[in-house]
Amino acid sequence: MRVVALNGSPRKGGNTDILIDEFLRGVREAGAAGEKIYLYDYTINPVGELSDRHSRRVDVHASDDHRLILNRVMDADILVLASPVYWQGVSCQMKCFVDRFSVHYVQPWFKEGMANKGWVVLTPFGAPDLSEADWIIKPVKVWVDHFSGKYLGEVAVSVFQKGDVVKHPEATQAAYELGKSAVEQMGVG
Ligand SMILES: Cc1cc2nc3c(=O)[nH]c(=O)nc-3n(C[C@H](O)[C@H](O)[C@H](O)COP(=O)(O)O)c2cc1C
Numbered sequence: 001m002r003v004v005a006l007n008g009s010p011r012k013g014g015n016t017d018i019l020i021d022e023f024l025r026g027v028r029e030a031g032a033a034g035e036k037i038y039l040y041d042y043t044i045n046p047v048g049e050l051s052d053r054h055s056r057r058v059d060v061h062a063s064d065d066h067r068l069i070l071n072r073v074m075d076a077d078i079l080v081l082a083s084p085v086y087w088q089g090v091s092c093q094m095k096c097f098v099d100r101f102s103v104h105y106v107q108p109w110f111k112e113g114m115a116n117k118g119w120v121v122l123t124p125f126g127a128p129d130l131s132e133a134d135w136i137i138k139p140v141k142v143w144v145d146h147f148s149g150k151y152l153g154e155v156a157v158s159v160f161q162k163g164d165v166v167k168h169p170e171a172t173q174a175a176y177e178l179g180k181s182a183v184e185q186m187g188v189g
Pocket residue numbers: 009010011013014015016017084085086087088089124125126127128132159160161162163
């Protein structure tokens with residue numbers, strides 16, 4: 001079993017990063033392998049103009065790093081979308097990655113590669129109200145349905161300053177536990 005965690009935050013050592021590390025610690029504990037990818041380290045352009053005919057769509061940014069990351073995502077059994085809430089949504093690094101799905105929307109290799117995964121959300125946010133996480137959780141759940149995936153759970157925590165999530169052991173522990181349970185939920189070690 002392979003787990004890929006996409007980090008949509010530009011802050012290495014930030015709250016998203018720490019939640020991912022705890023999640024992957026749980027994944028390893030459950031006997032699976034996990035990989036963390038910092039989207040900010042790659043060039044992933046915003047989606048370019050697309051034909052209205054899905055079958056005629058071409059990737060005008062095919063020479064950037066999107067396909068490299070997409071291949072790793074398609075190989076994964078569990079996909080972790082980890083992003084801070086930025087302006088009531090995922091970060092633009094994460095959104096650029098996801099928007100580019102539309103280039104390949106009807107391609108059988110893409111639909112097959114993205115199907116039947118377990119999906120996880122890890123999201124810190126600065127607002128005090130837990131409902132702020134819904135800006136991310138709700139759309140991701142729609143994406144999961146679109147790809148016939150299985151939503152495995154989330155860790156959402158109100159925390160603003162870099163690294164302060166370590167002051168919320170209930171959140172880091174929840175990420176660790178979710179890592180273990182995600183592997184168990186997908187049924188293979
Ligand atoms: C550009 C930007 C936009 C943000 N927008 C929101 C927001 O809309 N809602 C919110 O609750 N927090 C918002 N925040 C706060 C971050 O979500 C919060 O600091 C989070 O812990 C950052 O995670 P990180 O350390 O992994 O980068 C924003 C922060 C930045 C830098």
